Amino acid sequence: MKNYNNNLKTIFMIVHLESLPSVLDFESDRTWKGIFSIKSMNEAYFFEWIPGESENTEEIFSNGVKTCVFFFFHNIKSIKIEETAEKCLILKFFVPDFTTYSRFIVSPEYNSKTTEFFNSLIDIGLLQLNQKQKNVFDCLFSVTRNYKATPGSVSLFSLQAYHAHMRACNRIYTENIKIDLEVGSSMIAEFVKGENCIPNYKEMKKVIYIKGCDESYRPLLWLYLFGVYSPNYDKGNNERKMNKLIKQYLVLKHQWNSIIEEQQESIRSIKELVNNDVKRTDRESDHFRTEDSIGMQSLKNIMFAYILFHRNTSYVQGMCDLATPFFHLFIKLFLNENEVLMWNDEVYTREKAETIVFWCFNNMMDMSSYVDIFGNLKNSQTFLSERILSIASSVHPMLGQWLQIQKIDDLLFIYKSCLLQFKRDFPIPALLRIWDTIYSSEKPKVFIRFLSGAILFSLFPLLITKPCSNLGEVMKSTSESFNELNIEEVLKLSHILMEKGKTGPQSRWILMDYPKEKADGLFNSEYLENSKILFSTK
Numbered sequence: 001m002k003n004y005n006n007n008l009k010t011i012f013m014i015v016h017l018e019s020l021p022s023v024l025d026f027e028s029d030r031t032w033k034g035i036f037s038i039k040s041m042n043e044a045y046f047f048e049w050i051p052g053e054s055e056n057t058e059e060i061f062s063n064g065v066k067t068c069v070f071f072f073f074h075n076i077k078s079i080k081i082e083e084t085a086e087k088c089l090i091l092k093f094f095v096p097d098f099t100t101y102s103r104f105i106v107s108p109e110y111n112s113k114t115t116e117f118f119n120s121l122i123d124i125g126l127l128q129l130n131q132k133q134k135n136v137f138d139c140l141f142s143v144t145r146n147y148k149a150t151p152g153s154v155s156l157f158s159l160q161a162y163h164a165h166m167r168a169c170n171r172i173y174t175e176n177i178k179i180d181l182e183v184g185s186s187m188i189a190e191f192v193k194g195e196n197c198i199p200n201y202k203e204m205k206k207v208i209y210i211k212g213c214d215e216s217y218r219p220l221l222w223l224y225l226f227g228v229y230s231p232n233y234d235k236g237n238n239e240r241k242m243n244k245l246i247k248q249y250l251v252l253k254h255q256w257n258s259i260i261e262e263q264q265e266s267i268r269s270i271k272e273l274v275n276n277d278v279k280r281t282d283r284e285s286d287h288f289r290t291e292d293s294i295g296m297q298s299l300k301n302i303m304f305a306y307i308l309f310h311r312n313t314s315y316v317q318g319m320c321d322l323a324t325p326f327f328h329l330f331i332k333l334f335l336n337e338n339e340v341l342m343w344n345d346e347v348y349t350r351e352k353a354e355t356i357v358f359w360c361f362n363n364m365m366d367m368s369s370y371v372d373i374f375g376n377l378k379n380s381q382t383f384l385s386e387r388i389l390s391i392a393s394s395v396h397p398m399l400g401q402w403l404q405i406q407k408i409d410d411l412l413f414i415y416k417s418c419l420l421q422f423k424r425d426f427p428i429p430a431l432l433r434i435w436d437t438i439y440s441s442e443k444p445k446v447f448i449r450f451l452s453g454a455i456l457f458s459l460f461p462l463l464i465t466k467p468c469s470n471l472g473e474v475m476k477s478t479s480e481s482f483n484e485l486n487i488e489e490v491l492k493l494s495h496i497l498m499e500k501g502k503t504g505p506q507s508r509w510i511l512m513d514y515p516k517e518k519a520d521g522l523f524n525s526e527y528l529e530n531s532k533i534l535f536s537t538k
Helices: 108-123 156-172 184-191 201-211 218-225 235-257 261-280 294-309 319-330 350-367 370-375 377-395 397-405 412-419 428-438 444-463 471-484 487-503 507-511
Strands: 017-025 031-041 044-051 069-072 078-083 089-094 102-106 127-129 136-139 331-334 339-342 347-349
Touching: 017 044, 017 108, 069 156, 089 108, 102 108, 102 156, 108 127, 156 377, 156 397, 156 444, 156 487, 201 218, 201 428, 218 319, 218 350, 235 294, 235 350, 261 294, 261 319, 294 319, 294 331, 294 350, 319 331, 319 350, 319 428, 331 350, 339 350, 347 350, 350 370, 370 377, 377 397, 377 412, 377 444, 377 487, 377 507, 397 444, 412 444, 412 471, 428 444, 428 487, 444 471, 444 487, 444 507, 487 507
Parallel strands: none
Antiparallel strands: 017 031, 017 102, 031 044, 044 069, 078 089, 078 136, 089 102, 127 136, 331 339, 339 347
């Protein structure tokens, strides 16, 4: 290594280093060839790296547009210069607040040119040798004007964030989840016959957890996953169970419809909230396209029944979103006021169809502990956000640092998505695939945290290439980025994070139950105190 602290006598105050072939290296199996230059702009120096024409850089450049890496030297904390065994120079650029760096490799034939340039910067007082670290140079640049980067370029900060993301991916994807999937097809084929009880139901759930459900089998499998049918019952017993569930649902429906006029005032606000929320939900669907549709009325019936069944929680805006996926899965068409064409091309009574949706929705809320979340939204937001951030940051520290610097580490920009289990973020087929895995997991209420952490992890490289100046822009950018995610990759990452989280140093804290507190619900249920409830509500 040459001595970079030589006091060269240069007669030029402005020195350029132009058109230097180099390699952008993320210390992984991915490198990109390009040309970098260091030039001056009035009193400021800037660095520019342009990828080669044949290089595919869509992963690090927004929207796949081939642009450049651009940053000003006065935004750099330090530069470290190393030499490889092959005599190549490595230039590492560090920014404030981060220990990560971006590095560019220069071929040996350009060593002299590169060395001369950096010595010149030392000579004119723009760099100084760090007294504690070998071959590290602190930047002493200062400017009196504001300079703007090249429009559409990638900043050094974003580049380093992506570099850190690549290294995190390389670390985490070396781990894998092992599960015997050989039984998958034959087991499910036997299972969907539905004639007998299924002794190997737990094994089948593991298959669904990893592979998801075949679309043709999903409606029937979900009746078991969400507790409408029991794997311990044969077909006859499950039919009897269904009849009992229908009766229980009709009790709730009858109670709501039996509220007399003088009792209407106590439910006016909650009824208005449900009606308005239903009107806003899934209006592009044939089930809910018109305000007087049978599907919209059925959704109201289910929400009102849920209010009676969970009188402390009552209704919270957004619950409709969590119920409609069951409409899309089970119901093909509302034929008339009393008959519904179901997924299996059988015609059910509307009451039976509503029963299936109601109990799937109700049990989903229990399995995910969303009864507790919606009953205590304020504390649950902090509880959930802290754990999601911890899960993602445990494998990707820079993600946490970046969120803190952007002052969005409270995860408000993604919390609504997590609360609605990503219902509004993915098309229905993708959402159903995600819910396959959530509700076949050992603990759905816990797995949702790891899924959210995996989604946050996966969104990171998309967010850093879309600069945002406020929370609203971050939320908009996040919403636009969901459709760029690979669902199967996100679920695979969720599996890995879940396995790591079970045994990690914070496992007890991450896996703990949601805080419970009596909800301040809008629904006053005093008039039901003396009503005869035909079944337990818990």
